[in-house]
Structures are given as structure tokens and as C-alpha cells.
Amino acid sequence: MAANRAEAATTLGASATATGRYFGAAIAASKLSDTTYTRILSTEFTSVTPENEMKWDATEPSRGTFNYTSGDRIVSQAQSNGQQVRGHALAWHSQMPGWAQSLSGSTLRSAMLNHITNVATHYKGKIYAWDVVNEAFADDGQGSRRNSSLQQTGNDWIEAAFRAARAADPGAKLCYNDYNTDGVNAKSTAVYTMVKDFKARGVPIDCVGFQSHLGTGVPGDYQSNLQRFADLGVDVQITELDVAQGGNQASIYGTVTKACLAVSRCTGITVWGIRDSDSWRTGENPLLFDSSGNKKAAYTSVLNALNAGSGGGGGGGGNGGTGCTATVTPGTVWGDRYNTSVTVSGASTWTVVVTMTAPQKITSTWNGTATWDASGNVMTMKSNGSGAAFGFTTSFNGNTTARPQISSCTGS
Numbered sequence: 001m002a003a004n005r006a007e008a009a010t011t012l013g014a015s016a017t018a019t020g021r022y023f024g025a026a027i028a029a030s031k032l033s034d035t036t037y038t039r040i041l042s043t044e045f046t047s048v049t050p051e052n053e054m055k056w057d058a059t060e061p062s063r064g065t066f067n068y069t070s071g072d073r074i075v076s077q078a079q080s081n082g083q084q085v086r087g088h089a090l091a092w093h094s095q096m097p098g099w100a101q102s103l104s105g106s107t108l109r110s111a112m113l114n115h116i117t118n119v120a121t122h123y124k125g126k127i128y129a130w131d132v133v134n135e136a137f138a139d140d141g142q143g144s145r146r147n148s149s150l151q152q153t154g155n156d157w158i159e160a161a162f163r164a165a166r167a168a169d170p171g172a173k174l175c176y177n178d179y180n181t182d183g184v185n186a187k188s189t190a191v192y193t194m195v196k197d198f199k200a201r202g203v204p205i206d207c208v209g210f211q212s213h214l215g216t217g218v219p220g221d222y223q224s225n226l227q228r229f230a231d232l233g234v235d236v237q238i239t240e241l242d243v244a245q246g247g248n249q250a251s252i253y254g255t256v257t258k259a260c261l262a263v264s265r266c267t268g269i270t271v272w273g274i275r276d277s278d279s280w281r282t283g284e285n286p287l288l289f290d291s292s293g294n295k296k297a298a299y300t301s302v303l304n305a306l307n308a309g310s311g312g313g314g315g316g317g318g319n320g321g322t323g324c325t326a327t328v329t330p331g332t333v334w335g336d337r338y339n340t341s342v343t344v345s346g347a348s349t350w351t352v353v354v355t356m357t358a359p360q361k362i363t364s365t366w367n368g369t370a371t372w373d374a375s376g377n378v379m380t381m382k383s384n385g386s387g388a389a390f391g392f393t394t395s396f397n398g399n400t401t402a403r404p405q406i407s408s409c410t411g412s
């Protein structure tokens with residue numbers, strides 16, 4: 001633990017982990033051979049989002065023919081770095097393949113549901129949270145739904161998408177994700193109303209993503225907007241953060257980071273790229289590393305905010321905790337791997353240490369924030385506000401008999 005704390009001062013990922021959260025980046029499969037890129041990626045981040053590789057046009061280029069090559073490359077790179085993966089995005093009016101753009105009505109509806117089922121099934125057990133539906137609301141100041149071919153299949157298309165995703169991968173958190181929802185406004189309030197309705201009617205939704213593509217300012221009610229969603233009983237995440245370079249870039253990054261830390265159900269932050277040269281906002285230099293891979297003032301601002309923060313997510317990692325009980329329930333077993341779930345009783349904020357037997361290796365986890373010792377065999381899992389149970393997938397690597405051991409359970 002001392003090592004973890006020392007490390008917490010020096011990387012975004014470790015500092016976020018100390019608060020019970022992840023710190024992620026959107027990444028591109030095509031850049032994984034760039035050594036500066038991969039050095040920063042493996043050092044600084046505990047979560048990744050494929051920038052384009054899991055979108056509809058990438059994963060189903062022709063109807064019924066699925067291509068997971070680039071998405072799989074990102075997942076396996078993340079697993080070897082011990083990073084969790086945010087899946088992005090199952091249903092979205094943009095980056096639809098040409099064949100789907102030409103469909104409408106019930107044909108489009110069933111193509112969309114089939115797409116969700118296939119992609120979420122392919123990645124089952126490997127995705128921490130999916131952006132199930134992306135950008136479904138309009139910017140008209142009225143809180144209307146976006147007028148898209150998906151919307152024209154019927155107003156219930158969003159809940160149909162969430163139900164299909166839940167059926168395909170019950171272990172993934174299911175998020176609604178959008179932009180211009182970063183303060184209290186007509187659009188965010190329309191999303192809020194939808195989420196409230198979904199929770200009331202039992203439509204499966206676990207989280208709301210706030211893209212946070214910001215210009216030269218941040219809404220004054222950014223934190224209270226996050227909090228009002230959290231109060232509906234969903235996690236909130238900052239999913240695509242980038243901020244135009246200008247006088248306030250570093251302080252805006254700091255403000256956003258502090259806002260997440262102040263909301264206990266804000267489970268993590270993802271920046272939309274690593275270096276300025278990787279950004280989709282060409283010329284705006286909106287990221288934390290410059291084009292040569294050097295840390296910018298914005299980086300320091302985020303790191304300082306993370307290191308000052310605590311509470312929330314999984315708690316601040318303080319000592320003097322109380323006891324709790326962690327109960328193991330074996331899950332699905334496949335030829336090469338198996339799942340385990342662990343239920344914690346006696347504390348709502350907890351740290352569970354799980355010891356594995358090499359050469360078995362945990363390849364993905366859910367509903368908690370994991371860190372590892374140097375051997376890679378001892379996982380420290382902290383609650384992240386998702387409840388009393390966490391889980392993980394272990395690959396056998398030749399040993400099919402060993403099973404995880406609970407070494408400790410500490411409540412706080």
C-alpha cells in the first residue's frame with residue numbers, strides 16, 4: 001500500500017485510483033505501434049475507450065458481417081496493461097455504415113438491435129461500461145430528441161437498445177452518453193427526465209456519460225449537474241474530456257477534475273486522446289500532453305486536483321478501517337478462462353485484497369477499481385460506488401484448478 005501511495009502522487013491513473021476512480025484516454029488501434037504514445041498510455045491511464053474501433057461502421061461494415069480486429073487489438077492491449085475498457089458506442093446516428101444509413105423503420109430497428117446483441121456479446125465480460133446510446137438529444141434548446149433515422153423507428157428506440165445490451169452483457173454498466181449536457185440546460189434536463197423515467201420503469205441504465213468537449217469555459221453548475229444525475233441512482237462519468245487551449249485550459253481541467261471528485265458516484269474521467277496531435281479537434285491543442293508527448297500545465301492541474309481529492313468513488317484509502325466479509329461466488333467457466341463474483345457485506349465502502357495463483361491472471365474486472373502489486377498476483381479491489389458486489393475474469397494460462405483467495409476485507 002505504501003508503494004501505491006507513493007505512486008499516487010506521480011501518475012493520473014494511480015492518483016485517480018487512490019480516490020477509487022479510473023483515469024482513462026480514448027485511444028486508436030492504429031497508434032499502438034507509436035512508442036511515445038504507448039509509453040504514456042501504459043504509464044498514466046487505468047482505462048481506455050476505443051476512439052472509433054467499436055462504432056457501428058467499424059464493427060459491422062456490411063450487414064451481418066462483423067469485424068472486431070481493431071476493437072480486439074485495443075481490448076488485448078488494455079488487458080495486458082491492466083486497464084479497463086469503456087465500450088463506445090453501440091447505437092448512434094453518426095458513423096453508421098452506409099448500408100444502415102439506407103434503412104428505416106422496423107428494418108432499421110431490428111438491424112440496430114441485432115448489431116447491439118452481436119457486439120455486446122462479442123465483448124461480453126471485457127467491458128466495464130458501454131455507451132449504449134450516444135447523442136440522441138437535439139441542441140434546439142427545447143430538449144427534443146434528435147431527429148434521426150433511429151428516432152424515427154419510434155420513441156422507445158433508446159430503451160430497446162438498453163434492454164438488448166443488458167441481455168447480451170449483464171455484467172457491463174450501461175450508459176447514456178451526450179455532449180452539451182455539461183451544465184443544467186434544456187438538453188441535460190431532457191436526458192435527466194429520461195433517466196428518471198427509465199429508473200422508475202426498470203429500464204436497465206447504470207450510468208450517464210458527460211462528454212465534456214469544452215471550449216474556453218466550464219458551466220458554473222457543472223458539479224451540481226453531475227450530482228443531480230447521481231441522485232437518480234446512476235453512476236456518472238466524464239467520458240470525452242478535452243478543453244480548447246487558451247488562457248483557462250489548465251484551470252478548466254482542474255475544475256472538471258474537482259467536480260468529479262466531489263461527486264461520490266462520479267466513477268472516472270476519460271480524456272479524448274493522449275497528445276494534442278492525437279486529438280480530433282485539430283489545431284485546438286485540447287489535451288494533457290503536447291504533440292511531443294510532454295506534460296502540459298493542464299496535466300499538472302489534473303494531477304494536483306486528483307492528489308488533493310479523496311472521498312467519493314471508493315473512498316480515500318484511509319487507514320483504521322473496520323472489518324467486512326467478502327464472499328466468493330464462482331461464475332461461468334470457459335475453456336480458457338472463468339468468472340468470479342465477490343459480494344461484500346458489513347461495509348458499503350470497502351477494500352478487498354484478492355490473491356491469485358500464477359500463471360493464472362485476472363484479465364478484466366467490473367464494479368470496482370483494481371490495482372495490482374508488482375507480481376501481478378495480488379489485486380486490491382476498492383468499491384467505486386457500484387454496490388456490494390464486484391467481479392473479474394481470470395485466464396487459466398494452463399492451470400485450470402487454482403481459484404482466487406480472499407486475503408482481506410477492510411471497510412471504511
Ligand code: XIL
Nearest residue numbers: 051052088089134179211240279280
Ligand atoms: C470522434 C473521433 O474522435 C474522430 O476520430 C472521428 O472521426 C469522429 O468521432 N462524440 C463522440 C465521439 O461520441 O465518438 C466522437 O469521436 C467525438 C464526439
